Amino acid sequence: MSDLTPLITEELAEPVDVRVSDFAADIAAQYGEAARAVLFYGSCLRTTELDGQMLDFYLIVSSYEAAYGKSWLVGANRLLPPNVFPAEHDGLVAKVAVLSEADFLRLNRPEASAVSVWARFAQPSRLVWSADDVARDKAVAAIEQASITLFELTIPVLGTQPQTPERIYRHGFELTYGAELRAERANRPGSVVDADPGRYDRIGLATMVTMQQQDPAEALNLTTPAAEKRWKALRRNGKLLTLARLAKASGTYAGGIDYLAWKINRHAGTDYVIKPWQRKWPILGALTMLPRLIAGGAIK
Structure with missing residues (x-):
């Protein structure tokens, strides 16, 4: 167990509005035994405002075949994850992104070809429904990777200034927001950290300790030129993926x-x-x- 494990486990277990939990249970019920976990994240989590807002959920499933049966949605989710669907429950509305447990872990790791998953889960989230303890532990393990990924890719491009958790997160989020077609204002990356600076200090320090303790063979150890090249690729991939997902959503998202x-x-x-x-x-x-x-x- 890493230094991150208890912190991520505790954060995911923090209570939310009961309407969010009920919504998550309703989403999971629609997928039966394929449903493994439902995660709540995004601006509605930060502000606690629900009415009139679009909530953000990730539904983690055992496999796409189990989730959809024989359907073109299996190939769409595997080729261009995630699939995103609208949802409504008890007067609330949301968008639900679907990923398999394997893809959720893969897309939170440094090897991911785009930032879209790990950039979001380096921020706070809540595990608002899980099938069992194994599903919970797999979600924790995947989310642990998100901040590690952000740190491994950001630290090499920070130069010689002190590498505090706050500085790493702020610069890292600036880079991730620049790696997607985003509709947010210019100050949005900084406001994410400002919403709970103590949280980012705690998780950031644990991330740095975990990185020091990990097997050297698992670390990226990027040089500054290599990291800059990687960010260039992430920016290119992220913007292309945004367009591709937009096209795909015309068939999955009413x-x-x-x-x-x-x-x-x-x-x-x-x-x-x-x-x-x-x-x-x-x-x-x-x-x-x-x-x-x-x-x-x-x-x-």
């Missing part, structure tokens, strides 16, 4: 283009209005949105 506009308007302070033809042809509509939004600075 009203996905309206959600995209809602998220952009909420975070970037814009008032973009979806036209009827964009709802009819969501992939083309989304692609025609992006150049204007990027040029205008609404997404970066």
Whole structure:
């Protein structure tokens, strides 16, 4: 057990609004024995505001075949994880990202080709439903990797200044936000740390100790040029994956283009209005949105 294990276990077990727990149980019930864990994360966790907001869940399943049966969704989830679906329960709405236990671990590790999973789980989350203790322990093990990944990729590009947990997290989140097409304002990465600086100190110090104790063969030990090259690849991959997932969502996420506009308007302070033809042809509509939004600075 690493120094991170008890801290992550304790954080995941912190209580949430009962409506969130009920929502998570309802999501898990729809997938039967395939459901292994449901994680709650994101801005609604930080602010505790639920009404009128879009909640964020990750559903972890034993396998895609178990989750979907014989369906094209199996291939879509394996080829371009995660699949994302809308959900409603007791007056609340959410988006639910689906990953297998194997993919959840893989995408939290330093070898992941994009930041989308480990960047989110280097931030606080809650395990709001689990099938059993084994599922809980697997979720903890995967999430432990998220901060390790952020630290291993960020420390080499920080230069010679003191490498405090706060500085590593702040710079790391700046890099991860730059590695996706995001609708957040420029100060968003810093505000994530500002929401609970004590948490990032505790988890960060435990991450640094864990990295010192790990098997040298498992560490990346990147040089500064190698780390900079890796971040360049992550930025390229992240933006391409954002576009690819947007296209995929047109087949899995009802009203996905309206959600995209809602998220952009909420975070970037814009008032973009979806036209009827964009709802009819969501992939083309989304692609025609992006150049204007990027040029205008609404997404970066």
